[in-house]
Amino acid sequence: MKILIIEDEKELRYDMVSYLSQEGFLCESARSFSEAIDKIGVYEYDCYVVDIMLPGGTGLDLVKTIKEQKHQGGIIIVSAKNSIEDKIVGLEIGSDDYLTKPFHLSELNARIKSIIRRRSFNGNNEIQFNEIRVLPDSRQVYINGKEISLTAKEYDLLLFFIANKGRVIPKDSIAEHLWGDYMDQADSFDFIYTHIKNLRRKLVQQGAKDYLNTVYGIGYKFQSE
Amino acid sequence: MKILIIEDEKELRYDMVSYLSQEGFLCESARSFSEAIDKIGVYEYDCYVVDIMLPGGTGLDLVKTIKEQKHQGGIIIVSAKNSIEDKIVGLEIGSDDYLTKPFHLSELNARIKSIIRRRSFNGNNEIQFNEIRVLPDSRQVYINGKEISLTAKEYDLLLFFIANKGRVIPKDSIAEHLWGDYMDQADSFDFIYTHIKNLRRKLVQQGAKDYLNTVYGIGYKFQSE
DNA sequence: CTTCAATTATTAAAATTTTCATAGCGGAAT
DNA sequence: ATTCCGCTATGAAAATTTTAATAATTGAAG
Structure with a gap:
């Protein structure tokens, strides 16, 4: 934010x-x-x-x-x-x-x-990012009008990316946002890699472009071009 | 609280x-x-x-x-x-x-x-409840000096109970505390029952008394007697 | 004391999340 | 261009969480 x-x-x-x-x-x-x-x-x-x-x-x-x-x-x-x-x-x-x-x-x-x-x-209960549409109230996600099914973590990831579209998001921020204060520095980011992979696969498989760019050494960026 | x-x-x-x-x-x-x-x-x-x-x-x-x-x-x-x-x-x-x-x-x-x-x-980084000892910093739990292994949800449950020992805790409060705002009224409490069961089993199996009392129609109470 | 409906417990399966091992890639240095 | 090291990706196993079906228990009502 x-x-x-x-x-x-x-x-x-x-x-x-x-x-x-x-x-x-x-x-x-x-x-x-x-x-x-x-x-x-x-x-x-x-x-x-x-x-x-x-x-x-x-x-x-x-x-x-x-x-x-x-x-x-x-x-x-x-x-x-x-x-x-x-x-x-x-x-x-x-x-x-x-x-x-x-x-x-x-x-x-x-x-x-x-x-x-x-x-x-309130109000802002529908988020559109190109062909991806999210209804936060019901945690539903549509691609080109067709509903796709995401797990809780995948959904949280996607929403976090869309809310911060265009910005580079460090992996630490992702960890903090999705998992809270649990993990200290020593922890690895394996689980992030896995969830990223799964989210990417689902989105592309269902017809979205691959907006999720890796920023080497830092984190990720969700962007149109 | x-x-x-x-x-x-x-x-x-x-x-x-x-x-x-x-x-x-x-x-x-x-x-x-x-x-x-x-x-x-x-x-x-x-x-x-x-x-x-x-x-x-x-x-x-x-x-x-x-x-x-x-x-x-x-x-x-x-x-x-x-x-x-x-x-x-x-x-x-x-x-x-x-x-x-x-x-x-x-x-x-x-x-x-x-x-x-x-x-x-700070300071209060060790909680003792009869034979149960909890180190919140490392999320470790000991019974009669012997460490036991709890999953994340089991640990959260136990800590919530100890923090509210002696009080009747409604199931809604448990759901809210452990899962946040996700679930609306319509949801069932099946997962709470399951986690309660697993926590009870582990605690008793490892030598603790069964402090976890069911309060019919409301929730649970964690208590010595 | 029975019966009954609602609540809670138990068990097992399904789904998700996390871990682990391994492979591939990026970019700095030679 | 090649090598190397650290970072990221991937696939699959392990662990945890959630769901679903069924059984047991509670407390109220007859």
Whole structure:
């Protein structure tokens, strides 16, 4: 899960990035309105943390831009003033939550997770990646309209890849995501190789292209070309 | 996991109980110093949320009592005034965290989870239940000093039972704890029955008494007598 | 005390996950 | 280009988990 943090106060920005990184998010940050616009233009994130007061523009306009570009990620507005109007405006133009400074980092973390959880449950209950369609509610997967059967691990793998399409995913991340904190460094990745192999076989056998690229020495990347 | 909330403000107490219950904790509450003393005398909780200002006494004395009774649970002090002295005193006499009112419930939730996580990692890395000894770090289990081998699910089950010894655990809770949010109501509990059976067999076969009592219509209870 | 329906236990088979041994590949160094 | 070493792939066995069918038990009701 990738998060963009838009905040001009240096220390707070640094704290947020380091806390959220520890929690397992991939974080990028922007220091100003224009830097944020640039990043939003290049990449789509899973969640945006937007400060209202920014050099070069207001966070509310940023939210509008994110929405205009049809980004699907959640948006949390952060503001120093607990003004009820700001809150209302923020929620009206499409942010998902509103947080008043000062706040605890664990609070921000909880809200981000809550938004991501909410999104994956509600509304967004159908994911399409070229000829692959996934219905997360029922854990069903279709290729070119025909349902295929995946085991639990294969399904989890596939969803993780699609959720992170285009990104290189290190094997450690895969292990952590699918198996939790169990395994320490010493463990081998044999089981990942096996599940990857099985997933590849099933997908290709059922008519999908082979999107799953090996990134030597690192992990894998799920990508169209 | 069972939590005792000691707070005299009715609305806040109600909010905390309802929020934390939704998060999967078993909650009890006390409205006053004396009620808290009573509950602490009867039962040992996994975490205590203690307000400083209470009718009949101070939360700091309550913390001392909890410690005197050798309770192992974590302690979070909650206070209206952000006095640094209170905080220091609180941490000195053995509380694990300090929270200033007003706070978000998700913040309290995060801190409780953090304390419980910390405790199960650090220090408390050996659990003894009569002739059964568990080393959570290495996931090893000994009976009368002899190591026995359990599968992942059997181990998780055993640890969950020991962590909740003496309590009746509904089958739903077991399913939720060991398998996450996967299964909806419609699912049967066949796999629980099977794992229970296997765990029982292994424990008894290796020389432990049968502590695992069936509670008809509800679930199970792990208990000495 | 019986009967009955619902709940839990047991057993065995099926499916999945993990491990292990071995083969193939990538890329750096010679 | 060749060699080599570490990384990844593959196939098959072993272990675990889940499912399914059947038996035993519980507690309520007659």
